[in-house]
Amino acid sequence: MHKAPLTLSARLLAAASLGLALAGCGGMATNNTVYSLKQPVIERQTFSLDVATSGSGLAITEQSRLNGWFEAMDLGYGDRVTVDDPSANPAVADAVNELAGRYGLILDKTAPTTAGFLEPGQARVFITRSSAEVPGCPDWSKKSDLNLLNATSPNYGCAVNSNVAAMVANPEDLLEGQKGSPDRLVNPSNRAIGIYRDIGPSAVGMQNGRGGGGGGGGAGGPN
Secondary structure: OOOOOOOHHHHHHHHHHHHHHHHHOOOOOOEOOOOOOOOOEEEEEEEEEEEEOEOOEOOHHHHHHHHHHHHHOOOOOOOEEEEEOOOOOHHHHHHHHHHHHOOOOOOOOOOOOOOOOOOOOEEEEEEEEEEEEOOOOOOOOOOOOOOOOOOEOOOOOHHHHHHHHHHOOOHHHHOOOOOOOHHHHHHHHHHHHHHHHHHHHHHHHHHOOOOOOOOOOOOOOOO
16 A cells, blocks of 8 residues: 655645754754844952041052052953942042042942941942853854754854953943043044144144145255
């Protein structure tokens, strides 16, 4: 007794069933969007140092100790420096801000909440540091060539997102970009225009090395 040949629809149904079975057992990719499933994850770490304060801010010895801590922590761009001063003495914030300025940073206003109490005459300086990574990359878990869902590989986006996470100077920018202001755009352009108007075109030419004198060849010039 001969079996009837499978029709085209039956073959497609069988292939689809096989594809779904492979997808369920981890053999076929299922992400049929153009968005990567692997995205950078931002982690924050907070470090603190208690310093002794006075009415004038920070003593020279405390400033030296705080600066040594900044140096040991390799303070730099992307770090946030804050201070928790129960006395709210502006001189303390000014002293910490001046030390942070040596590393190109400005003191932030809001300090993180931590456990424990500060003794009278003490302030707590915080460094908040962020890092970015893409967990799960690379991902070659789907090994089937069958792709009935027209899906992207689980490894899709891993290279780009991992490189961005590794190279970004401030990982916080991946969460919220830098906020601009009209002053940042207008002031530099106005300053450049003002300098050009003040020194005049001839001076600009001299600064660019073109000179304002005669252009005739000298004794050693070309004939």
